[in-house]
Amino acid sequence: MSFLDHIARCNNADLGQFEPWFVGRRRAGFVHRSFAPVLATRPDLFARRDEAWHLSPALETPAARTQAVRAFLLELRDRGQFGKLWREEPYAVAWNFGDPPLMEMERAAVPWFGVRAFGPHMTGYVRRPDGLHLWVPRRSYDKPTYPGQLDNTVAGGQPAGIGLHDNLVKECGEEASIPPDLARQARAVGYVSYLHQSGPQLKPDLMVCFDLELPADFVPRANDGEVHGFELWPVERVFETVRDTTEFKYNCNLVLIDFFVRHGLLSADDPTFVEIVAGLKRDVPPPP
């Protein structure tokens, strides 16, 4: 592995296998050609024209869209479409963070509809006399996704109806027992985005990177069963583990590479410096 390999691994999507879907004139996401026949069973909801799918314009409000699509998704769930991943956790549907949501959609369905998911990913670090150290969690071995892999110190998806920083503070408490007053000191310092494909699912996601300098005597503690345990690693060990292995969950590598860049651990004279930094931010061009 190398940093560029991680970027390529996160950006493995072949968009040629997908068609966009729209709410009015705004692109909401992408559906895989192999999943599209499922949409075609509901012409009252989805119509195909010009190589794209269009949600029924009769659904005039975000609430109406959310309700009608949810009823359809519940049918799919009952037919086993989402395995055990249904969470009753609504995500906002909007390609650009901050745009008014077109509707909401259950998290488990989001990658089937190639809707862009957002989330805060925080690196908790300690400045010790012997150098920078990072708190590295291992995901619980019974998590449904990526069990046992290494993770960012605190990370979560972004449900509808809560701010990014408030969501991070909540996740800091749940995942690492970081008290709210300390978690509020976390700082948004950038973002990473990528186009990840897993079979018919597309994750064109954007994670906002946060840094939090933690006191030397603070020890994060798993609180909600999502984390197996935390270890404090010298930054060099994190650097080498990211560079040389796939032990971290795939997208967490990008957040850590961004951390390494911002903290000056790469050289400007590395001939791949610009390619690495550029590769941390991928997007799909807006529709014409």
Added chain:
Amino acid sequence: MSFLDHIARCNNADLGQFEPWFVGRRRAGFVHRSFAPVLATRPDLFARRDEAWHLSPALETPAARTQAVRAFLLELRDRGQFGKLWREEPYAVAWNFGDPPLMEMERAAVPWFGVRAFGPHMTGYVRRPDGLHLWVPRRSYDKPTYPGQLDNTVAGGQPAGIGLHDNLVKECGEEASIPPDLARQARAVGYVSYLHQSGPQLKPDLMVCFDLELPADFVPRANDGEVHGFELWPVERVFETVRDTTEFKYNCNLVLIDFFVRHGLLSADDPTFVEIVAGLKRDVPPPP
């Protein structure tokens, strides 16, 4: 002004007014339609086909290209094409930093040929008990470009044949009397890129951002006449001056906005957070 206004101001180019030029199959830059007739006077050097200009394939090596184009540029200089800006400072011609240069070209000609220029831009800062402070220089009032404007602490163009960090160390000495041992502690922490047009000239440039934490008792001192003087400003004053004014040279605003992002001065819940961070990096898609 706003941060997004600065991004738009740096990215004012209308690429529809330009045509690309190639060395073999590699794009070297862009020429404005109003400058293209000058190339057309030298069919031995430049041929136009498929809405693009192509340097003569008879020039097989970087040295041959450099020499032949230089002779042409000297003629243009003698006809007054470059005003007083000719510097005898060769730049490498390569769209991607780190690619083997296709040739070299005098700095004064670079924006006429829309060749991507590179350079290190460093923010020198001090952590004081009363908060972060930045060393802000004002450009000399008799500089040929942007006289009297505010600038990044140390910044320079990237001549051919020297590394970025070595170039920065040299500029640190010349522009701010920062000794080499201290300047070497500067860290590359990212880059900004933009597509700036000034009449027929195109600057599709990329500046590598460096941070250098300076000791509280160090005072930079103008050394080569390029800087009028330095002042130490609280970061809030720099933030407000960037946000609300055009006192800084246009591209220096992007370097400072990148600094503000990386140092956590923007909120993730600012609805323009992602747009601002994304806007700091613009590129032209590679040719098909």
